Amino acid sequence: MALTALIIDDEPLARQELQYLLERAGGVDVLAQGTNGIEAVELIRTHRPDVVFLDVQMPGLDGFGVLKKLLDRRVPLPQVVFATAYNQYAVRAFEVNAVDYLLKPFDRKRVLQTIEKAQSRLTQGERADGSSSADTESKLDALLRLIGEQTQAPVARANTGKVIVRAQSRLLLVDQKEICFATIDEGTITVVTPTVEGHANCRTIEELQEQLDPEAFWRVHRSFLVNIQHIREVVPWFKSSYQLRMDDPKKTEIPVSRAQTKRLKELFNL
Template identity: 80%
Template structure:
C-alpha cells in the first residue's frame, strides 16, 4: 500500500521534478505541494501525511523552523525527508530524526532508495526513544542558528592535488568541478587535479556562491567560464566550458530555470 506524502519547496521546478520522480517510482501518493514553511505547517496539520519531503532552505520559515512549529503546536510529526543543495546540517539532522536526505538536483536512483527507507521506517514498530530524538533535533537546530552567525573565513584559494603536489588554486581560475565514484576532480585552464573534499557540497562551502553554480548533481561550474549554452533534447541544455577540452556539462531539469535567469534565455 502506498504511503502518503507532501512536498514542500519554494522552487516550483524542484517540486515538479520531485513529484515526477515519486510518481514514476510508485508506492507514494502525493497529497499536495507547499511553497513555504507557513504552508507546510498547515498542510501537515490538515493532511497528516506519512512523509513530508521538506526543503531546508526556504525564505522566512525554513525547514528546521517548520519542525519546531510542529513541536510547539503539538501537531503529529510525520516522517521527514530533508531536501538540500548545500546545507550540511540537514545531512547531520537526518541521523537524528529523519528518514533520509536528498541532495539537489534530485537523482532518480537516490529517490528510489529514499522511498525504500521510508517504507521500511513506516512498517517498523514505533520507537520508544522518539522524544529523545526530537530533543536532539532541536539541539541541532540551535547549533545551526549559532553557526549561521559565525562568519566564515574565505581565503579565495582551493587546494588541488595534482602529480603528488598540493597546489593552491585561485577559485576564479576554476572552470568546473565534477564528482565520480566519490572522487572530486577540479579543472582549470592549466591544471587537472583532485580535491580533498568528500562532496561537492563541501567544496561549495569554500567557494563564492555568486560565482559558482550546481548545474547538475555531478557538476559544479564557474559561471564566468561558461563559453556557450547549447540547446539539447526536450528543452534541456548543455554548457560548453572554456577549458582546453571544451567540456560539455549537462544542466539538470531542476536547474533549467536558474540557467534561464542567469542568461535571460
C-alpha cells in the same frame, strides 16, 4: 505498499525535480504539493502522509516552523525529509538530530536511500524520529540554535589555493581558477582544466566544492560543478531547459538541472 508523500517547496523547479525522481524510483505516491509552510501544515493535517519532503528555507513559515506548528496543534508528525541547500556543517546538525535530509541539487541515489529508510521505519512502526513529541521539540530547539550560531558566525574565507589532481600517475597542484568544471561518475571525480584532465583526491563532489571559492563555483547539476568564469555559452535545450558549453578544449556541454534553472536566469539575466 507505496509510501504516501507530500512535497513542500516554494521553488516550482525543485518540486518538479523531486517529483520526477520519486516517480522514477517507484514505491512512492505523492498525494499533493505545497508551496509554503502554511499550506504544509494544512496538507499534513488533511492527508496524514507517511513522509513529507520539506524545504527548510521558505518565506513566512519555514520548515522548522512547520514542525513546531504541528507539535503545537498536536498533529502526529509524519517522517520528515528536509530538502536543503545548507552546507555540510548544517547537514551534520540534521544527522545528529536524527532528521533525514536531501541536499540540493537532488541526487538520485540519495533519494533512493531516503525512500528505503522511510519504508524501513514504516514497516517497523516507528515514529519519524523514534522519540516522543517532547523529545522532538527539544531536538528542533537544539537544531535551531545550531543553525542560528552558524548564521551569526563569521564566514570563513574560501580556499583560494591549489587543488590536487591525479593525472598520468602524477599528483598535480592545480590553481582552482584554472578549473573549468568537475564531474562525478560512479564515485570518481574528474577535474577538467584547459590543459589538464585528471581525478580529484576527494570522495564526493560536495567535499571538492568545500575546497573551492563559492563565488566562482556553481553546482549546476547533481553530477557537475562548474566554474562560472569558464562558461563559454548558454545553450537553450528542449522543454525550457538549458545546457552550458564550457571553454575546455572539448567544448563540453553540461546540463543544468531543472532546480538550478532559476539561478541560471538570474545569473545571466535570461
